[in-house]
Amino acid sequence: MSEQLSASQVTGEVVADLKPDKKIAILFELIQFISPYKGHILAAFIALIFTAAVMLSVGQGVRMLIDEGFAQQSIEQLQQAVLFILAITVLIAGGTFARFYLVSWLGERVSADIRLAVFNHVITLHPSYFETNGSGDIMSRITTDTTLLQSIIGSSFSMAIRSALMLIGALVMLFATNIKLTLIVLLSVPFILVPILFYGRKVRKLSRKSQDSMADVGSYAGEAIEHIKTVQSYTHEQHERHAFGEEVEKAFQIGRSRIKQRATLIAGVIIIVFGAITGMLWVGGSDVIQGTMSGGDLGAFVFYAILVASSLATISEVLGELQRAAGATERLIEILQVESHILPPVKNTIAAKNLNAEISFQQVSFNYPSRPDQAATQTLNLTAKQGKVLALVGPSGAGKTTLFELLQRFYDPQAGKITLGGTDIRQLDPKDLRQQMALVPQQPALFSSDVFHNIRYGKPEASDEEVIAAAKKAHAHEFISQLPEGYNSFLGERGVRLSGGQRQRIAIARAILKDPHILLLDEATSALDSESEHHVQQALEELMRGRTTIIIAHRLSTIKHADHIAVLDQGQLVDIGDHQSLLQTCDLYQRLVELQFKQVIASV
Known part of the structure; x- marks a missing residue:
């Protein structure tokens, strides 16, 4: 073909x-x-x-x-x-x-x-x-x-x-x-x-x-x-x-x-x-x-x-x-x-699996093709260290999701570079690069098929036993077992037959099964009730262990446990540090905490 x-x-x-x-x-x-x-x-x-x-x-x-x-x-x-x-x-x-x-x-x-x-x-x-x-x-x-x-x-x-x-x-x-x-x-x-x-x-x-x-x-x-x-x-x-x-x-x-x-x-x-x-x-x-x-x-x-x-x-x-x-x-x-703008290098391709999982954005500037006059990121410098958790916070339009898309090479920046283990990701085959990552979005993408298919999407060759083991780690096995046909249950279009928390845990099980070096989380608990959040948070802790993790954060519980917090605004890095230090030094972070986490802080 x-x-x-x-x-x-x-x-x-x-x-x-x-x-x-x-x-x-x-x-x-x-x-x-x-x-x-x-x-x-x-x-x-x-x-x-x-x-x-x-x-x-x-x-x-x-x-x-x-x-x-x-x-x-x-x-x-x-x-x-x-x-x-x-x-x-x-x-x-x-x-x-x-x-x-x-x-x-x-x-x-x-x-x-x-x-x-x-x-x-x-x-x-x-x-x-x-x-x-x-x-x-x-x-x-x-x-x-x-x-x-x-x-x-x-x-x-x-x-x-x-x-x-x-x-x-x-x-x-x-x-x-x-x-x-x-x-x-x-x-x-x-x-x-x-x-x-x-x-x-x-x-x-x-x-x-x-x-x-x-x-x-x-x-x-x-x-x-x-x-x-x-x-x-x-x-x-x-x-x-x-x-x-x-x-x-x-x-x-x-x-x-x-x-x-x-x-x-x-x-x-x-x-x-x-x-x-x-x-x-x-x-x-x-x-x-x-x-x-x-x-x-x-x-x-x-x-x-x-x-x-x-x-x-x-x-x-x-x-x-x-x-x-x-x-x-x-x-x-x-x-x-139509020719794809994202192509693997013609020669000297480097195997992404052999690189350590430290990610670095170096002087990265990027404008979406549909918005050429509006910068999504501007000369951004940011590093996510191997095995650590980096949280991204900032108002809407700050460029948080853009970093995820650039890192997965859905787009290439107009200026600067992104490195994995010190190697420019443009020297890597995009498929090989993405194989090292797993994304768990706020609204997980489930397919019109059964549970086995949706979890196995993270690793198509996985056995039934591996799928079930991943579901257990994602705290999903219990509710899956209660479905009419268990793991063979049809989930409907976009998983419509499951609740929001159940869909999230299916997506987390998929990521666990993939066993990536890098984990990208678009705050998977931000739209869930307290009980669902508890189960999903437990699953996320299992998933994040020992991996380089970048989180688009909306909740204080996520931010407080991050090794580093990067504050972004209009595509630029405003400040970086831990929760306590940013409360002292960053006005934007203080304002975000007051607006987004006010009720949580009041109860602490």
């Missing part, structure tokens, strides 16, 4: 700068996904040629039926003609079965490969990409767009090839049957091409808009459902219905315009083609009456002319589908062309 991804790494500007009448060329990007299945393609192509050739033989059966059966009033000749047509029908059915199966299989396989390639690429992208690209839009590309391509590759594309073969073969047979009538049919071709080219361009533009509007619909619905409790709490159901209705109506209007253009295209082609056939029937019928042409030849000619007409109609319809496919392919290729 990596070969497929690398093959698609052309610049995004190339796609953006394509002229509208050339954008369909982007479909050639699909070749990299289709080419691994050359055997299936060859077999499908053979079935296509066989079916087309046999279909063309039906015209000769029609000629035999009229000239040798009807004209000569011969039952024997009629029987032979009917048996010939019947045999041809059986062969057509067999060839169609093979073609349909092979091409449909190819469509399913290629769409699955594209879906996998896009997903595999998306999960490696830097977080800043998701600041400007919504998850709903990305999911629409992975699901809706790949499903559309599946239809195109597995059906429309083979119809186009079959129709093209039938068109060429039928034209040859037309010339062989009657040159004069063939020229009449061919006079209509330029009139067919004009609407195809004119309306095709409009269909292409509307197809891209249609795909984008459907992504907006999915994104809006997903967001409303994700925050359903907030929606209902504020009684915004009617507002959300109205807003979602507007999004759906917008998508419908775009889809209606696209359908109208396609319908106009198809109707125009049909009128022109069958108008030409009608004219041909007048001329041909006159020739039969005058005796210059047999009725069988005219019957065969009409059959081939209908094949030409239906092939042209199918091709014009498929061209409309290909316009939609071009829009879908463009959206998918855009994702595959």
Whole structure:
């Protein structure tokens, strides 16, 4: 799959700068996904040629039926003609079965490969990409767009090839049957091409808009459902219905315009083609009456002319589908062309597990890509010593969470460096670096699966016994055992079936199972009741033992036990020390203590 991804790494500007009448060329990007299945393609192509050739033989059966059966009033000749047509029908059915199966299989396989390639690429992208690209839009590309391509590759594309073969073969047979009538049919071709080219361009533009509007619909619905409790709490159901209705109506209007253009295209082609056939029937019928042409030849000619007409109609319809496919392919290729800003070093990679767990921020300055004029950190110097606990305190926007994201190399600073054991983390493979860390956030991320899966996420190869041991250390084993199916209990989306304290202990068990050198805690007890806090605090003490720990602190109990407390404000280090010394020397710390920990201090 990596070969497929690398093959698609052309610049995004190339796609953006394509002229509208050339954008369909982007479909050639699909070749990299289709080419691994050359055997299936060859077999499908053979079935296509066989079916087309046999279909063309039906015209000769029609000629035999009229000239040798009807004209000569011969039952024997009629029987032979009917048996010939019947045999041809059986062969057509067999060839169609093979073609349909092979091409449909190819469509399913290629769409699955594209879906996998896009997903595999998306999960490696830097977080800043998701600041400007919504998850709903990305999911629409992975699901809706790949499903559309599946239809195109597995059906429309083979119809186009079959129709093209039938068109060429039928034209040859037309010339062989009657040159004069063939020229009449061919006079209509330029009139067919004009609407195809004119309306095709409009269909292409509307197809891209249609795909984008459907992504907006999915994104809006997903967001409303994700925050359903907030929606209902504020009684915004009617507002959300109205807003979602507007999004759906917008998508419908775009889809209606696209359908109208396609319908106009198809109707125009049909009128022109069958108008030409009608004219041909007048001329041909006159020739039969005058005796210059047999009725069988005219019957065969009409059959081939209908094949030409239906092939042209199918091709014009498929061209409309290909316009939609071009829009879908463009959206998918855009994702595959995005290059991650966080890459492992090309050479001289250092193994992170061999470094000691001392972390140092040296003159670090960083601005988020979405806020380039607002500094998240400014020339920050800070060290977390190996095996010690460093607490980060400060008002909202001080840069506490930013340090976690920089340390995990979700972003790289614009200036300065971050070191692990004295080595710049940019010299480490990001995966190797993150393997040495475990994050326990305020709102832990649980997956729609069972307890085993959620804890084992910290160490996928762990045995059931190791998972249970980690749960016991996290003080989670007791409540897990009381769940309906124990460790096999399904937790619902985002662990909705558990309380806040239970979700925290599952996340802590995951971190314990990972057994990291560095622990990052975004105060896991700040939103819990007293009983839950007690259990989680016990679990955290077990987890923190002997590890380098950095805590975004909100509670006095956490701060008082930290070896060092760093006070941050507007991305800068204001002061550092222990609790007692900062109470004496740091005005900001004193104010934070008074505001955030006033009730706790009063009870001490």
